[in-house]
Amino acid sequence: MGKIEWAMWANEQALASGLILLTGGIVGVAGQFRDWQFAAYGVAAGVFVCLLEYPRGRRAKGTSVERTGQYCLTVCVKAFGPVTRNYYVRALLHAALCVPGAFMLPTVLGCVCLAIASLIYLLAAIRGEQWLPILPKPETAERPSESIREPPKNPPPRPPADQRRKRLEDVEGSSYVNPIPVTVNE
Amino acid sequence: MPGRGRMAVSWRSWTANEGAKHIVMVLWLAANAGLFWKTFALYYYGPQYYYLHRMLGLGLCLSRASAAVLNLNCCLVLLPMCRAVLAVLRGSQKVTSQRARRLLDKSKSFHVACGVAICIFSVVHVSAHLANVYSFSLRYSEEFPSLNVARHKGEDPRVIIFTTVPGVTGVVLVFILFFMFTASSYGIRVSSYEVFWYTHNLFIVFYVVLLVHVAGGALKYQTNVEDHPPGCLRPNATPAGGSDSVCQAEPQFQAHFPQTWLWVSGPLCLYCAERLYRYVRSCGLVHVETVVLHPCRVVEVRMLKSGFTARPGQYIILNCPSVSSFESHPFTLTTCPTGARAAFGIHVRVVGDWTERFAEQLLSDDAADAEILPVVQRRRFPKMYVDGPFGSSSEDVFSYEVSLCVAGGIGVTPFASVLRALTEDWQQYKLRRLYFVWVCRELGSFYWFAELLCNLHQKLWQENRPDYLNIQLYLSQADGLQHLLEKRFEALNARLHGGRPRWPSLFEDIAKANRNKRVGVFCCGPRGLSRALRKLCNSQRSPGATFEYNKESFS
Numbered sequence: 001m002g003k004i005e006w007a008m009w010a011n012e013q014a015l016a017s018g019l020i021l022l023t024g025g026i027v028g029v030a031g032q033f034r035d036w037q038f039a040a041y042g043v044a045a046g047v048f049v050c051l052l053e054y055p056r057g058r059r060a061k062g063t064s065v066e067r068t069g070q071y072c073l074t075v076c077v078k079a080f081g082p083v084t085r086n087y088y089v090r091a092l093l094h095a096a097l098c099v100p101g102a103f104m105l106p107t108v109l110g111c112v113c114l115a116i117a118s119l120i121y122l123l124a125a126i127r128g129e130q131w132l133p134i135l136p137k138p139e140t141a142e143r144p145s146e147s148i149r150e151p152p153k154n155p156p157p158r159p160p161a162d163q164r165r166k167r168l169e170d171v172e173g174s175s176y177v178n179p180i181p182v183t184v185n186e
Numbered sequence: 187m188p189g190r191g192r193m194a195v196s197w198r199s200w201t202a203n204e205g206a207k208h209i210v211m212v213l214w215l216a217a218n219a220g221l222f223w224k225t226f227a228l229y230y231y232g233p234q235y236y237y238l239h240r241m242l243g244l245g246l247c248l249s250r251a252s253a254a255v256l257n258l259n260c261c262l263v264l265l266p267m268c269r270a271v272l273a274v275l276r277g278s279q280k281v282t283s284q285r286a287r288r289l290l291d292k293s294k295s296f297h298v299a300c301g302v303a304i305c306i307f308s309v310v311h312v313s314a315h316l317a318n319v320y321s322f323s324l325r326y327s328e329e330f331p332s333l334n335v336a337r338h339k340g341e342d343p344r345v346i347i348f349t350t351v352p353g354v355t356g357v358v359l360v361f362i363l364f365f366m367f368t369a370s371s372y373g374i375r376v377s378s379y380e381v382f383w384y385t386h387n388l389f390i391v392f393y394v395v396l397l398v399h400v401a402g403g404a405l406k407y408q409t410n411v412e413d414h415p416p417g418c419l420r421p422n423a424t425p426a427g428g429s430d431s432v433c434q435a436e437p438q439f440q441a442h443f444p445q446t447w448l449w450v451s452g453p454l455c456l457y458c459a460e461r462l463y464r465y466v467r468s469c470g471l472v473h474v475e476t477v478v479l480h481p482c483r484v485v486e487v488r489m490l491k492s493g494f495t496a497r498p499g500q501y502i503i504l505n506c507p508s509v510s511s512f513e514s515h516p517f518t519l520t521t522c523p524t525g526a527r528a529a530f531g532i533h534v535r536v537v538g539d540w541t542e543r544f545a546e547q548l549l550s551d552d553a554a555d556a557e558i559l560p561v562v563q564r565r566r567f568p569k570m571y572v573d574g575p576f577g578s579s580s581e582d583v584f585s586y587e588v589s590l591c592v593a594g595g596i597g598v599t600p601f602a603s604v605l606r607a608l609t610e611d612w613q614q615y616k617l618r619r620l621y622f623v624w625v626c627r628e629l630g631s632f633y634w635f636a637e638l639l640c641n642l643h644q645k646l647w648q649e650n651r652p653d654y655l656n657i658q659l660y661l662s663q664a665d666g667l668q669h670l671l672e673k674r675f676e677a678l679n680a681r682l683h684g685g686r687p688r689w690p691s692l693f694e695d696i697a698k699a700n701r702n703k704r705v706g707v708f709c710c711g712p713r714g715l716s717r718a719l720r721k722l723c724n725s726q727r728s729p730g731a732t733f734e735y736n737k738e739s740f741s
Contacts, residue, residue, distance in 0.1 A: 003539060004378040012368040020309075020364070027313045033320050033343075056373065065373045105343040106316045109357070113364050 005059060007087060007129045010120035014094060015053040017117050021101060021110025022046025028106040035104045042107040045097050049114065052077065052084070058132040066134050078133045085132070087125035094118035157182055200724045202704075203735050206289055210296070214262075218255050218303065226251040234407040236416030237330055237437065242321045246405070249314035252307040257449040259307070260396065263300035264453040266293035268460045269576045276577035277497065284585055291579045291736060305367050312360060319343045319353075332439045335404050352402030355395050362392045380513060393454055396446065403441030410438050468505070468573035470494075475529050477548045477567075481630030484596070485545045488521065488531040491572055496522045496530060498603035499580030503573040504532070509543045518599040519575065520635075521606060533634060535596040544568075579708065579736040580604065584615040586706035588731070590696060592719060593624045594711020595631060601710070602635050609642045612654065619653065621696060623687055625660040625711070629669060632659060632682075636675045643677050657681045658692075693722050697730030705731045 021042050028039025055074040058064045077084050084090070095118040101111030157180035229235050229247040239246055266272070276287055319335075323346060326339035336346055347353035368374075369385040408416070413435040470491050478486040496502075496519055505514040521531035536545045547568045580600035583589045584607075591601045601622065608620070622639075626632060639657060646654045659682045670679045696705060707723055709716045716737050723733040 004381055008377055009369060009374055009381055012371055012374060013364070016364060016368045023309060023313060024316070027316055031317050031320060059377060062377060065376070105319060105347060106313075108344060108347075109312070109360055112361070116361075116364075 003061070005124075005129060006120055006127065007057060007124035007131070008059070010087075010117050010124055011053055011056060013117035013120060014049060014090075014114065017094075017098075017110055017113035018046045018049030018053060020046075020113050021049065021098075021107060024101075024106035024108075024110045028104055031106075033104070033106075038100055038104040039106055041100050042104075042110060045101070046110065049094070049097065052090075056134065057130075058134045060129070064134050070134075074133045074135065077131075078135075085130050087121050087129060087131065090131075091118045091121040091125055094121065195724050196726055199726050199732055202732050203720070203723055206285055207292055210289065210292075211299075214296075214299070218258065221254045221258055222251045225254040232407075233411050233416050234409075237327075237333060237408065237439075238405065241325050241327055241333065242318050245314045245317035245321060249311055249318060250405070252311040252314065253446075255307045256304060256311060257446050259300045259303045260393075260446075261449045261453050263297055263304065264457045266297040266300075268457055270460050270464055271456070273500070273575065273577040276581065284582065287582060288579070288734070288736060290577075301367075301370070305363065308360070308363055312356070315356065316343075319346050322346065330437060330439065333406060350402065350404065352399055352404045355399035355402070358395050359392060359399060362388050362395070366392070383513070393450065396450065397444075400444035400446040406439035406441050408437045409440050410435060464573050468503075468571045470572075472570045472572050474548070474567040474570070479549060480533070480634050482628050482634075483536040484631075484634055485534045485536065485548060486520070486531055486634075487534065487548065488529045489570070489572070490529050494523055494528075494530060494572070494575075496575035497577075497581055498522050498607040499583065499600050500575035500577055500603075501600075502530075502532070502575050505571040505573065506544055506547075506568055507571075508547060508568040509540060513540055514573065515540060516576075518578070518580075518603070520599050520602040522603050524610060533596070533599050533602070580710070582706060582736060583620075583708055584617050586704060586734075587616060588619045588621075588696070588700045588703050589617060589706045589708060590621040590733075591623070592707070592709045592711065592715065593622075594709075594715050595626055597710035598624055598635060599710075601708070602638065605635070605638055605642055608655075609638070609645060612646070612651075619656070619700065621656045621658075621692075623658045623660070623692070625662050625687060625715070627662055629661060629671065632671060632675075632678065636671060636678055640675055640677050658683065658687065660685065660687050662686050689718060689722055693726065693733065694730075697726060697733075700731045703731050705733050707733050707735045709735075709737055 023046075025039045025042025025044075025046055028036050029043060033039070051073060054067060055070040055077050056064065056067055082089075094114050098111040098114035098118065101107035101114070157178045226247045229239065229250050235246070272290055272293060276290055320343050322335045323339070323341050323343050326336050326341075327333055335350060347357065365385045366388055369382050375382045408414070414433050414437045416437075418433040470493065473490040475488040475490055476486075477488075480486060498519075500522075501516050501518040503514045503516050517532040517534060519530055520533045521529065523530045534541055534544065536542050578600065580591075583591065583601070583604050591604070593601055605622075608615075608617075624632070643655060643657065646652065657678065659678060661682065661684050670682065707719060709719050720735050720737070723735040726733050
């Protein structure tokens with residue numbers, strides 16, 4: 001169990017808890033039950049948690065799978081810098097957000113689920129994980145690989161043809177020295 | 187350039203590929219909708235629920251209707267997971283036609299669909315019951331005290347929930363479902379499979395608590411509707427007008443027999459029986475015969491187990507307690523036991539921490555260089571348990587006359603056992619022509635089965651069937667084709683290409699060479715590959731061949 005990224009699971013749980021809190025809040029407000037103000041709070045808190053948790057963080061190792069359309073929210077969440085990057089802050093935030101939900105029945109379930117997510121975030125923070133945004137990498141210009149595509153820069157190590165032609169009148173003068181030393185193939 | 191018309195979906199190909207699956211989906215949706223509507227109408231109009239409906243309102247009908255749908259889906263969700271039963275169904279040629287067997291490939295998708303339905307209808311059910319709790323509290327009935335769940339008028343709804351059996355068990359069920367659902371997304375399964383597996387095994391707790399939840403008897407129906415028609419008047423009450431009859435008796439209320447027990451107990455017993463059978467079957471001792479280290483981090487393990495038989499294309503689930511006591515992993519068999527040789531083998535790619543530790547324990551310390559030499563057999567290999575074999579779609583390669591097998595990297599393992607079976611005796615099968623396309627990233631990967639491919643190719647040439655096997659190997663890295671395979675695999679070198687295969691032209695060639703035939707397409711590889719192939723299978727036009735798509739799925 002050594003390399004589990006707990007933050008990924010905590011993120012799924014927090015998103016689900018946000019939805020449960022939102023649903024409970026809607027039921028409470030629609031039914032106009034007693035203490036329905038807590039249900040209205042549940043709606044607001046649920047929406048906030050969903051927006052915060054929708055952009056998935058980048059995995060430390062391996063490929064990260066984005067959620068559909070999360071780019072805009074990634075940019076927003078990234079803009080808050082260390083507040084959203086640190087998981088201790090998130091754990092505390094979720095723990096604080098879930099407390100008012102306990103006062104009314106429809107939001108109790110969302111409250112407990114958010115508390116569980118907060119605990120898993122605490123575990124992730126203790127293990128030193130951080131939220132890093134998934135952003136598309138800038139395109140590097142395509143460079144052809146070195147080996148075969150480049151034309152050779154130097155001519156082969158021999159002088160031009162007319163000089164190479166053996167001049168029988170002048171055998172001494174027709175010998176030449178290779179400009180680049182030629183080695184034998186081992 | 188192929189025009190846009192060529193890629194349009196061909197109706198005949200679409201129905202051959204996707205038709206059966208969509209019919210099953212429509213039937214399932216119809217069953218859910220029908221059950222929801224029938225139960226809703228029963229509680230809305232039924233006279234035995236008149237007083238309860240008056241107290242609770244719409245919440246009663248919604249909660250009971252969604253409970254009925256939940257019954258159906260909790261029953262169906264277990265059935266696709268009975269792997270041994272599915273393997274038997276797949277293997278029995280007489281019982282199922284080939285079209286039905288292709289439906290069995292979709293069992294995991296059906297399980298996911300039922301799971302999603304359970305989650306959605308649980309939300310409806312819980313919301314409706316939350317409203318019901320408030321109604322029980324606010325509309326506490328002095329007239330019919332046995333109908334009440336609250337103890338007095340205006341009782342705090344939270345107290346009602348947490349002090350009644352259905353309430354507490356309902357809350358526990360919500361939390362279990364919350365854990366199971368949040369750990370089942372694709373991202374979690376891909377990154378940390380253990381979290382998914384351990385939380386998903388909470389399902390047994392879910393079912394036990396569910397059986398207690400429905401026995402609570404909170405909602406009651408009226409038993410004596412003939413004696414006391416709902417809305418009738420008390421004997422001493424003044425008639426308000428109209429023709430209401432006079433009551434002859436007080437209404438009697440009784441809780442339902444928990445219908446869920448009937449729905450759920452069958453599949454639950456079947457599943458538990460199957461797990462027990464699999465456990466007993468996997469208790470047999472497994473002896474490791476040889477361990478071979480192949481290039482590109484692949485380890486081949488050959489094992490012996492008494493009484494083990496398997497068909498080509500099946501897979502096993504391996505459990506090694508010294509690596510991890512609870513984790514089990516599926517591996518396709520690359521060598522099936524035959525009459526001559528009883529050993530069976532798997533190829534394990536070392537890619538995660540379980541496989542790393544498994545490989546470490548199998549290989550000795552001084553096998554650091556990656557030569558293909560059998561490691562000297564040690565006396566103490568780790569103890570292993572093998573569960574299986576289970577069926578997969580690759581078993582159907584032999585039931586087509588023409589098959590196209592596309593493998594991506596280690597996805598070649600199901601086809602390795604198929605090729606081995608062909609090497610033993612290719613004439614007994616219905617298969618007449620096999621197109622084998624293998625796409626890898628590194629050249630060394632081809633060495634896993636280079637010898638097998640060359641042997642089969644050689645044998646078919648010598649037996650005068652050169653058109654039986656068409657091999658195409660692709661090295662997908664653009665600049666990878668700097669070296670070739672060793673000299674003795676000359677036949678493979680001649681069929682080695684650089685870059686990715688061009689699927690439309692390959693499909694066109696196959697269609698032209700096999701007119702009016704059904705070609706089975708089998709793919710085991712990354713998602714992008716299978717998606718591209720499925721699209722092509724659906725878009726082929728007649729009078730070429732019809733391509734039927736079969737896909738492996740593991741995670």
